[in-house]
Amino acid sequence: xxxxxxIRIGVLGCAEIARKVSRAIHLAPNATVSAVASRSxxxxxxxxxxxGYPPTAKIHGSYESLLNDPDVDALYVPLPTSLHVEWAVRAxxxxxxxxxxxxxxxxxxxxxxxxxxxxxxxxQIMDGTMWVHNPRTQKMKEYLSDPELFGQLKTVHSCxxxxxxxxxxxxDIRVKPGLDxxxxxxxxxxxxxxxxxxxNNYELPKSVTALPGPILNEAGVIxxxxxxxxxxxxxxxxxxxxxxxxxTMDITAVGTKGTLHVHDFIIxxxxxxASFSTSTKAWFNEGVTxxxxxxxxxxxxxxxxxxxxMVREFARLVGEIKNRGAKPDGFWPSISRKTQLxxxxxxxxxxxxxxxIDLSGR
Amino acid sequence: xxxxxxIRIGVLGCAEIARKVSRAIHLAPNATVSAVASRSxxxxxxxxxxxGYPPTAKIHGSYESLLNDPDVDALYVPLPTSLHVEWAVRAxxxxxxxxxxxxxxxxxxxxxxxxxxxxxxxxQIMDGTMWVHNPRTQKMKEYLSDPELFGQLKTVHSCxxxxxxxxxxxxDIRVKPGLDxxxxxxxxxxxxxxxxxxxNNYELPKSVTALPGPILNEAGVIxxxxxxxxxxxxxxxxxxxxxxxxxTMDITAVGTKGTLHVHDFIIxxxxxxASFSTSTKAWFNEGVTxxxxxxxxxxxxxxxxxxxxMVREFARLVGEIKNRGAKPDGFWPSISRKTQLxxxxxxxxxxxxxxxIDLSGR
Numbered sequence: 001x002x003x004x005x006x007i008r009i010g011v012l013g014c015a016e017i018a019r020k021v022s023r024a025i026h027l028a029p030n031a032t033v034s035a036v037a038s039r040s041x042x043x044x045x046x047x048x049x050x051x052g053y054p055p056t057a058k059i060h061g062s063y064e065s066l067l068n069d070p071d072v073d074a075l076y077v078p079l080p081t082s083l084h085v086e087w088a089v090r091a092x093x094x095x096x097x098x099x100x101x102x103x104x105x106x107x108x109x110x111x112x113x114x115x116x117x118x119x120x121x122x123x124q125i126m127d128g129t130m131w132v133h134n135p136r137t138q139k140m141k142e143y144l145s146d147p148e149l150f151g152q153l154k155t156v157h158s159c160x161x162x163x164x165x166x167x168x169x170x171x172d173i174r175v176k177p178g179l180d181x182x183x184x185x186x187x188x189x190x191x192x193x194x195x196x197x198x199x200n201n202y203e204l205p206k207s208v209t210a211l212p213g214p215i216l217n218e219a220g221v222i223x224x225x226x227x228x229x230x231x232x233x234x235x236x237x238x239x240x241x242x243x244x245x246x247x248t249m250d251i252t253a254v255g256t257k258g259t260l261h262v263h264d265f266i267i268x269x270x271x272x273x274a275s276f277s278t279s280t281k282a283w284f285n286e287g288v289t290x291x292x293x294x295x296x297x298x299x300x301x302x303x304x305x306x307x308x309x310m311v312r313e314f315a316r317l318v319g320e321i322k323n324r325g326a327k328p329d330g331f332w333p334s335i336s337r338k339t340q341l342x343x344x345x346x347x348x349x350x351x352x353x354x355x356x357i358d359l360s361g362r
Numbered sequence: 363x364x365x366x367x368x369i370r371i372g373v374l375g376c377a378e379i380a381r382k383v384s385r386a387i388h389l390a391p392n393a394t395v396s397a398v399a400s401r402s403x404x405x406x407x408x409x410x411x412x413x414g415y416p417p418t419a420k421i422h423g424s425y426e427s428l429l430n431d432p433d434v435d436a437l438y439v440p441l442p443t444s445l446h447v448e449w450a451v452r453a454x455x456x457x458x459x460x461x462x463x464x465x466x467x468x469x470x471x472x473x474x475x476x477x478x479x480x481x482x483x484x485x486q487i488m489d490g491t492m493w494v495h496n497p498r499t500q501k502m503k504e505y506l507s508d509p510e511l512f513g514q515l516k517t518v519h520s521c522x523x524x525x526x527x528x529x530x531x532x533x534d535i536r537v538k539p540g541l542d543x544x545x546x547x548x549x550x551x552x553x554x555x556x557x558x559x560x561x562n563n564y565e566l567p568k569s570v571t572a573l574p575g576p577i578l579n580e581a582g583v584i585x586x587x588x589x590x591x592x593x594x595x596x597x598x599x600x601x602x603x604x605x606x607x608x609x610t611m612d613i614t615a616v617g618t619k620g621t622l623h624v625h626d627f628i629i630x631x632x633x634x635x636a637s638f639s640t641s642t643k644a645w646f647n648e649g650v651t652x653x654x655x656x657x658x659x660x661x662x663x664x665x666x667x668x669x670x671x672m673v674r675e676f677a678r679l680v681g682e683i684k685n686r687g688a689k690p691d692g693f694w695p696s697i698s699r700k701t702q703l704x705x706x707x708x709x710x711x712x713x714x715x716x717x718x719i720d721l722s723g724r
Contacts, residue, residue: 019649020649020650020651023649151608154523154586154604154606154607155521155523155588155602155604155607157519157521157600157602157614159517159519159614159616161516161517161616162645163618163619163643207574209573209574211571211590211592211598211600212569212571212590212592212598212718213592213596213598215596224516224596226517226590226598226600228573228574228588228590230573230574230575234575234577234586236573236574236575236588236602238519238573238588238590238600238602240517240519240598240600242516242517242616244516244618245516245517245616245617245618245621246513246616246617246618246619246620246621246641246642246643246644247621247641247644247645247646247653248614248616248621248641248644250614250623252519252521252610252612252614254521254523254604254607254608254610255607255608256525256606256607256608257525257608258608259607259608259609259610261612261625263623263639263657264653267646267650267651267652267653268652269652269653269656269657270652270653271651271652277625279608279609279610280608281525281608282608282609282610283524283609284609284629287381287382287385288382288629289382289629289633289667290629290630290631290632290633291609291626291629291631291632294631295625295631305651356574
């Protein structure tokens with residue numbers, strides 16, 4: 001049986017993050033970059049050259065032109081969030097599978113339009129959250145699901161902050177209301193919410209409450225905020241995201257029997273390996289002067305960078321559809337939607353003077 | 363000049379924690395155990411024997427008898443919280459300096475009575491929070507105060523939980539309304555609040571809001587709760603305390619330039635050394651596939667156990683008063699009071715359906 005040909009991915013827009021994902025497409029064994037589009041052909045050409053695109057990669061001077069390219073199976077879409085609904089829907093209607101950057105939309109109503117277009121057209125959609133594809137994440141999930149090692153989850157705390165410099169805080173698309181208008185919540189907060197949902201086996205909280213003191217820029221974009229999540233059975237979580245504090249990316253998950261700590265969950269300290277720490281049934285020694293069952297470190301080698309793992313998984317699903325008539329996998333859009341729902345609720349709670357927002361039935 | 367004689371400490375009550383502090387008094391170079399009291403002389407005698415008390419140590423069959431012992435300079439008071447106000451005030455009136463277990467009182471009104479009695483009688487009071495006396499804490503404080511390495515504090519998250527077993531949850535004084543009636547908030551929460559205040563240079567927050575979902579036992583004692591603290595300039599903190607989750611003791615403090623992590627802040631993993639991790643101006647590498655300025659570990663050797671450091675500092679202050687006519691040091695009662703104020707506010711917020719409690723002017 002001949003090897004299947006790689007999934008042909010077109011890159012819709014030459015954002016900074018597209019450099020990293022272009023490399024990931026090169027690295028993924030089952031995908032290839034077949035085209036790139038920008039609003040100008042020159043920009044697309046320069047981007048292709050700077051990012052080692054194969055000579056066969058087609059250069060498109062408009063997004064529309066890429067959508068009509070018959071030699072493209074799927075698109076990677078790193079456009080500003082405010083443009084997602086338009087271009088993702090149009091792409092789905094053209095039969096292109098979608099690897100869509102996060103946050104997936106400005107709100108869940110927009111994302112539901114994208115999902116509807118994908119469903120009508122048999123399109124696979126996955127968001128661009130890379131860290132969940134790191135093999136470490138699978139190992140963390142196994143620990144968190146282990147009734148003996150971790151027990152029942154009680155609380156999660158997740159934080160992602162980085163200190164944007166003056167230029168970032170003035171000019172980055174993530175601080176512009178018309179572009180990535182969800183600011184730190186949509187960017188950094190997205191990851192902390194995803195981490196929280198992952199630890200809760202993707203069960204939505206009953207309520208989400210923004211915590212007082214979010215910091216907004218003059219245009220009303222969130223630069224820093226935090227929120228509290230609460231599940232009916234008593235599980236709790238806090239998330240915290242900011243463009244205004246030193247780079248920090250933590251998950252702390254505490255269960256009845258175990259504790260997990262990770263301090264680089266989104267981008268591991270090193271590309272080739274990643275670790276996390278766990279303890280189980282930690283307690284004090286006899287004189288209460290030290291611990292027994294201290295935390296231990298688990299190191300996982302990363303053969304393929306996490307973003308290449310993401311592309312590989314996306315291309316695998318697209319291949320199943322293209323080559324074997326499979327249906328799109330509903331898991332990925334379902335967790336994108338839940339993440340977006342929580343983002344919407346944090347924003348709504350801020351707008352309602354920090355009232356709890358009930359997520360039942362959403 | 364002859365060496366000054368050690369400060370003579372009497373132990374008022376034979377609680378479990380008094381074993382550890384008795385050892386600490388033995389280890390502190392400037393203190394000695396001179397007496398112990400229980401409600402029965404037999405119990406006090408057995409306690410003295412089991413804990414290696416010197417033959418000179420006097421055995422008292424009542425608390426009152428110890429208060430009248432002229433050969434005692436100071437008392438260590440590990441009584442249940444509900445008894446603090448009565449016995450601390452009586453001890454102060456008898457001229458005994460006070461090392462008082464935490465939480466210092468059932469509420470700040472009670473503690474103010476203790477403070478008033480101490481002030482009228484020239485009494486030094488310090489609470490029994492051991493970890494702040496660990497040399498590591500001083501090093502952490504230096505890092506957090508460094509404008510270049512840490513910058514301005516933005517947020518702190520502190521958590522202390524441990525999984526009480528069935529016996530603990532049924533019988534421990536910390537789950538009994540008439541004894542240590544503040545439950546997990548007064549016990550575990552005390553430390554997280556102190557850590558938060560320490561990181562904020564002991565500045566009280568403007569407001570304290572309990573977070574939904576505290577867990578109470580049938581008698582109404584808190585077994586688990588969390589709260590959000592907010593300062594006028596935008597600093598925030600979350601604290602989380604529980605008797606129902608695996609042993610976890612974290613401080614995460616994030617500033618504009620630095621991040622501190624510690625995972626054993628109350629009782630270090632090992633008695634002889636303790637560490638914490640910091641990063642400064644952490645950022646991503648060129649391809650955003652790893653970090654530069656990664657966190658680094660700082661290890662501090664602990665020559666004297668932290669509780670012995672506590673006794674040494676307490677005895678030093680008592681010695682200054684006794685031998686050189688110094689005035690009591692107001693720092694220690696001031697931070698006890700602030701910690702208690704925040705505890706009271708968390709409780710008040712729970713009682714008021716999680717309304718923010720304004721601490722201005724308290």
